Amino acid sequence: MPDSPEVDLDEVYNFALELGQAAGKILDDGWKSRCNGDGDNKTVEKDSAVDIVTQTDEDVEAFIKEKITNRFPSHKFIGEETYGKGSSKEYLIDDDPTWCIDPLDGTVNYTHIFPMFCVSIGFILHGDPVIGVINAPFLHQTFSACRGKGAWLNGTQRLPLLRNPIPPMPVNAPQSCVFACEWGKDRRDRPDGNLYRKVESFVNMAAEVGGREGKGGMVHGVRCLGSATLDLAYCAMGAFDIWWEGGCWEWDVAAGMCLVREAGGLVTTANPPSNVSDAVIEDARPGSRLYLAIRPAGDCARESGREGQERTVREVWRRVRQLDYSRPGA
Amino acid sequence: MPDSPEVDLDEVYNFALELGQAAGKILDDGWKSRCNGDGDNKTVEKDSAVDIVTQTDEDVEAFIKEKITNRFPSHKFIGEETYGKGSSKEYLIDDDPTWCIDPLDGTVNYTHIFPMFCVSIGFILHGDPVIGVINAPFLHQTFSACRGKGAWLNGTQRLPLLRNPIPPMPVNAPQSCVFACEWGKDRRDRPDGNLYRKVESFVNMAAEVGGREGKGGMVHGVRCLGSATLDLAYCAMGAFDIWWEGGCWEWDVAAGMCLVREAGGLVTTANPPSNVSDAVIEDARPGSRLYLAIRPAGDCARESGREGQERTVREVWRRVRQLDYSRPGA
Known part of the structure; x- marks a missing residue:
């Protein structure tokens, strides 16, 4: 354009x-x-x-x-x-x-x-x-x-800080990944509400491999900073491998999305589609309120950096729940 | 001594x-x-x-x-x-x-x-x-x-950074509090294991007031940094009101405990006693592996700083599970 x-x-x-x-x-x-x-x-x-x-x-x-x-x-x-x-x-x-x-x-x-x-x-x-x-x-x-x-x-x-060369995504992602997420403001105690869907997703990402009926992701660490903007900045830096969040707004993510993409990372939707294995992985819109960011990744013998990022997106989607955040006009 | x-x-x-x-x-x-x-x-x-x-x-x-x-x-x-x-x-x-x-x-x-x-x-x-x-x-x-x-x-x-005067603990703590915690390394998917006890405790602290059968704490924010030492440092600073964690060792906390206490904060055990309302609140030993830190707190008309901290300890204990970390000779 x-x-x-x-x-x-x-x-x-x-x-x-x-x-x-x-x-x-x-x-x-x-x-x-x-x-x-x-x-x-x-x-x-x-x-x-x-x-x-x-x-x-x-x-x-x-x-x-x-x-x-x-x-x-x-x-x-x-x-x-x-x-x-x-x-x-x-x-x-x-x-x-x-x-x-x-x-x-x-x-x-x-x-x-x-x-x-x-x-x-x-x-x-x-x-x-x-x-x-x-x-x-x-x-x-x-x-x-x-x-x-x-x-x-x-x-x-x-x-990203590590760029000689840029590390590829881990072969067993989300293992070996630092997973950033946020508890957010929706704390309503409703059956299967956003709070519970988030927590179920966090536990899937954190639990040992083989646990959670095969969904255990055994991420290297779970981090919550309380700033969507800095979550994205640290993804661009390569410090966070994965950021998954729903509920924030375009002013929370506009600058950070530019950072992640210019660094070589990817930002798509937090909500898993029905066809996780072969859905086209589209760029998130700033106003979508649902974000999944993957850090910049280098090529390696088994795959390109982009292939590694898309593989990681699908592995996250397999472990997280759909969140319920909508907006007028979306 | x-x-x-x-x-x-x-x-x-x-x-x-x-x-x-x-x-x-x-x-x-x-x-x-x-x-x-x-x-x-x-x-x-x-x-x-x-x-x-x-x-x-x-x-x-x-x-x-x-x-x-x-x-x-x-x-x-x-x-x-x-x-x-x-x-x-x-x-x-x-x-x-x-x-x-x-x-x-x-x-x-x-x-x-x-x-x-x-x-x-x-x-x-x-x-x-x-x-x-x-x-x-x-x-x-x-x-x-x-x-x-x-x-x-x-x-x-x-x-703490805010000290003219040092703010008292919030009257409705753990509301208005920043709650720091860690997912840790024990990710075993066992019924009622440490992972589940931690998550249940996190959700109690985070959920809306009135939720979770009265245990909802509606904390102001949940933070996970991946460093017990810095969690304690930020408690000493006054940035984190509450840090609750089990599983780390004396080298993770020795320096931080000194920081928190010299700043005017309190470090006791993470595990709630049977008599939450009137248990004596004792200082944690560095090697206890179970820690609950409360930031420095000032006096106010309704209570002393120490009284506010102890009130907050009891409110946390009401919402968290006992964790299972032991050590030889403890």
């Missing part, structure tokens, strides 16, 4: 990188200010931190929106704060140049000052995330990617 | 801090060397990384052991590599000055180059961890504590 004639990706990428640094600085100042007691620490209950954090969230989004609107007035803007809290959840991304922003991903982590929080800046063209900038200021980690330019950590270290 | 006359805690602490920096540098060089391809990257399978990592693990422990033996020849040394892999798992810590070391905690993370790995250096006197140094070099985070001197991040930021 041709780019819109008016979009200069280099210009947009440089702008997004600057924006990521500035927005990350606001987040960084925010938690430090709370530590120094020059925030609203007169309210000693930690619950009240939620209000302070919400204010930071809104401030960062307003800051980003203003910068974008000034520089690229013709571009659309979708932000977690302004759009995500509205009553409509219609999927609004079309062919137009669109910014898709989460000013603060990992909000619970930020509230508790656990370092896994970040600002996520995605730029979407013709429906595809083509630029992604993720800044996790407490970790001193900025992830960035632009279509055709690869994915990077702190602008200097190309992703 | 009086210190052994020959132990100068200041001297030992300064030595441990230097040791943590030097050992962390070896870990840092190790993963960077693998990225640069000047490691043994001719073996492209990621599984073979396990051998490289094991070598680093052993190298770091040998380095630490030599430094300690040279400087403090009368001190005992217990390390994960030399002791943990032996056939005996007798608990060897007694009243003598003893170093308790995990040269590489978060081994799976290190293998996959996920940043949550660290070296853990604990110093134990009369059975109590009195010095702890944890260096996570990828994260640029060094945690340290010495009895009577508080707990620190990077030597400059006192823990």
Whole structure:
């Protein structure tokens, strides 16, 4: 697909990188200010931190929106704060140049000052995330990617980190894989609800080989960070082999999807199709709310990197349940 | 209890801090060397990384052991590599000055180059961890504590991070709490085995209030990092409110327990006693293999910080299962 004639990706990428640094600085100042007691620490209950954090969230989004609107007035803007809290959840991304922003991903982590929080800046063209900038200021980690330019950590270290050569997927995946997942917000105690389907899937992935009536995946480790954006960034890095999640929104994943794809990874749907063995493995849409990411993988004698990724997708699909997340217009 | 006359805690602490920096540098060089391809990257399978990592693990422990033996020849040394892999798992810590070391905690993370790995250096006197140094070099985070001197991040930021004032435990804990836990290595698919008891406990902590026959804890978030040492460090920091785990060993927790206690937190047993409501809440021994840590908590009008922590311990105990981890001599 041709780019819109008016979009200069280099210009947009440089702008997004600057924006990521500035927005990350606001987040960084925010938690430090709370530590120094020059925030609203007169309210000693930690619950009240939620209000302070919400204010930071809104401030960062307003800051980003203003910068974008000034520089690229013709571009659309979708932000977690302004759009995500509205009553409509219609999927609004079309062919137009669109910014898709989460000013603060990992909000619970930020509230508790656990370092896994970040600002996520995605730029979407013709429906595809083509630029992604993720800044996790407490970790001193900025992830960035632009279509055709690869994915990077702190602008200097190309992703995936292991690339001389890039390791193929393990022959016995999901064994030997680090499996990232999230418990999410849907904690309703309903028979066969999303909570139970997730947990059943986690247990299948974790249990010993031969266990769970053959579904035991014996993954190398199970990780839950509380940030979909950073889950994707660590997939791009090669640190997480598999990320499986349902329920998050396009602003949670737009930048991260660009990262994973530019690094050589794959993002498809979390929900197994009926024909797991031979279904065509399609790219996930940013707004699909159901994601399965596989890290970049190198070729080896037995298969190409892509074949190894697709084999891993099918092995995950054999072990996970369908999740029930829908949206208007999807 | 009086210190052994020959132990100068200041001297030992300064030595441990230097040791943590030097050992962390070896870990840092190790993963960077693998990225640069000047490691043994001719073996492209990621599984073979396990051998490289094991070598680093052993190298770091040998380095630490030599430094300690040279400087403090009368001190005992217990390390994960030399002791943990032996056939005996007798608990060897007694009243003598003893170093308790995990040269590489978060081994799976290190293998996959996920940043949550660290070296853990604990110093134990009369059975109590009195010095702890944890260096996570990828994260640029060094945690340290010495009895009577508080707990620190990077030597400059006192823990917990929020301390003007330190927030009390949430009135409705475990609601509003970040709950850290680990899936661990015991993945046997046995009826009511540790895997199932852990998962049942996780689900109780996560499910909506009123769910799970009243056990639903609706925690604010569930986190799994794959490093017991860093779980404890983030409890000391105040980022994790609750950490509940069974199965790890004294070298995984010695430094972290010192951190949590010096920061003002509490570490007791993971396994609920029969009299949850009125059991005396005792400090966990480093070798108990069953740990429940609660973050530092401030006083408030309704209760002291300690009362809030104990209330939280009992609320966790009401929701978790007993785990089956034993050891010879325990």
